[in-house]
Amino acid sequence: MxxxxxxxxxxxxxTQFKYLRLVFNDHFVLVLLILFGALLYAYSQWIKAMIIPxxxxxxxxxxxxxxxxxxxxxxxxxxxxxxxxxxxxxxxxxxxxxxxxxxxxxxxxxxxxxxxxxxxxxxxxxxxxxxxxxxxxxxxxxxxxxxxxxxxxxxxxxxxxxxxxxxxxxxxxxxxxxxxxxxxxxxxxxxxxxxxxxxxxxxxxxxxxxxxxxxxxxxxxxxxxxxxxxxxxxNLFTDVPGLSAGVHRRKWLDPVLPLVRKTTAHTWAYLYLRGFLRQTTYLGLWVRLLVVGAVVLSLISTWWLAALLAALFVYLVGFQLLPLAFAYSEMVMARLYPVPASQQRAAFQHLTGALLVIFAVLLTVGPLLAGHWLIALSAGAAGLILAIAFAGWYLPYRLKKKPLLPA
Incomplete structure (x- = not known):
């Protein structure tokens, strides 16, 4: 035995070390170090300001x-x-x-x-x-x-x-x-x-x-x-072989689908939006991080720490949405669509940008409900800046490294 x-x-x-190297990559470790240092500083300031516990x-x-x-x-x-x-x-x-x-x-x-x-x-x-x-x-x-x-x-x-x-x-x-x-x-x-x-x-x-x-x-x-x-x-950071995500219809989200027109020019946009709404991995992750982020920001009293945390949450959501771009790589019919390959990349880029912008705006609900207007403003501004930078610069850079539909 x-x-x-x-x-x-x-x-x-x-096996665990193989996946941990992918999870704790250089970017994520840097973000964690900055977050850890910011939380230690805020914690020490809170302790020093405490007169009567x-x-x-x-x-x-x-x-x-x-x-x-x-x-x-x-x-x-x-x-x-x-x-x-x-x-x-x-x-x-x-x-x-x-x-x-x-x-x-x-x-x-x-x-x-x-x-x-x-x-x-x-x-x-x-x-x-x-x-x-x-x-x-x-x-x-x-x-x-x-x-x-x-x-x-x-x-x-x-x-x-x-x-x-x-x-x-x-x-x-x-x-x-x-x-x-x-x-x-x-x-x-x-x-x-x-x-x-x-x-x-x-x-x-x-x-x-x-x-x-x-x-x-x-x-x-x-x-x-x-x-x-x-x-x-x-699987939030990399593809895990043999792990499949659940799919649910979610009829209550059907009114969101008409936001994308069912035309040839919007084929991939409609497909990616429907995949995001139906797959439990992506929608559930988006909602969970939104709730956690809004609650955390409602408890923060330092504007720069709130901005840093908002940017971190937006980055995590954007990074973990990346696998959705390759969700249809193995689908045979996707290779027969009469649409240019550039449309697929542009559709995913637009969807990710929209999701991150909405996420950054909704993050401010927590501080606003707590009455922290400065915190909400700084968090919203930082989140929007990172959302635009992620969708406009980082995402095209990542998608160029690997084709969405392998030959």
């Missing part, structure tokens, strides 16, 4: 840390064929799952440590020693996440049940423990988290690991679902 785990882990990591800060921080505990699921790296070929090794397979659980803790553990480090300035404002408070808070988060992964593991033994049903009580307990630690000292949260972790291992694990009760199909289905979520994230 040890050799099987090492083989699958090396194969898994090789508000009463709701502790519950809010506990809620944020609890939500972060939900990040990261059990990565078993199992395959559907395991239910057939590894069934006689069910007892020994527990050792494989233990290694998978330890591996699953790596990324959530890093997130927990970073969250604890980000909480240190607030702990200092509340009169808690930053060194001991930060270390014990990080230890409490790691222990609670370790307990969460144990719970996800044993949930594959016995009667299957919804994942949220098993994790909801744990997250509620984690919120109470973290809230207690923030009102007193994070060391108390660490002690309680350690007691819960050890008690869970002593009482529950000894009685749940029955080889005959392992749900092989549920294990492989959960891993397939986890990898599908991961690959759909990668």
């Amino acid at each position: 040890r050799k099987l785990w090492q083989t699958r882990l090396r194969r898994h990591q090789k 508000a009463w709701w800060l502790r519950p809010a921080l506990a809620a944020v840390l609890t939500v972060l505990l939900g990040f990261g699921s059990f990565a078993s790296l199992s395959e559907p064929a395991d239910a057939t070929f590894l069934l006689p090794q069910t007892t020994a397979f527990a050792g494989y799952l233990f290694k998978a659980r330890r591996y699953s803790l790596l990324l959530p553990g890093v997130v927990a440590v970073l969250a604890a480090a980000a909480s240190v300035p607030l702990l200092q404002v509340w009169g808690i020693d930053p060194l001991t408070g930060g270390l014990t808070l990080a230890a409490a988060l790691l222990l609670l996440k370790d307990l969460d992964l144990w719970l996800q593991l044993i949930d594959h033994y016995g009667v299957p049940r919804p994942a949220w049903l098993a994790r909801l009580p744990l997250l509620a307990a984690a919120f109470a423990v973290l809230l207690l630690g923030l009102f007193t000292h994070p060391a108390f949260a660490m002690v309680i988290a350690l007691a819960l972790n050890l008690g869970f291992r002593w009482v529950v694990l000894a009685s749940r690991f029955e080889p005959a009760t392992l749900d092989w199909r549920g294990l492989s289905a959960a891993e397939a679902k986890r990898m599908d979520r991961l690959y759909r994230f990668y």
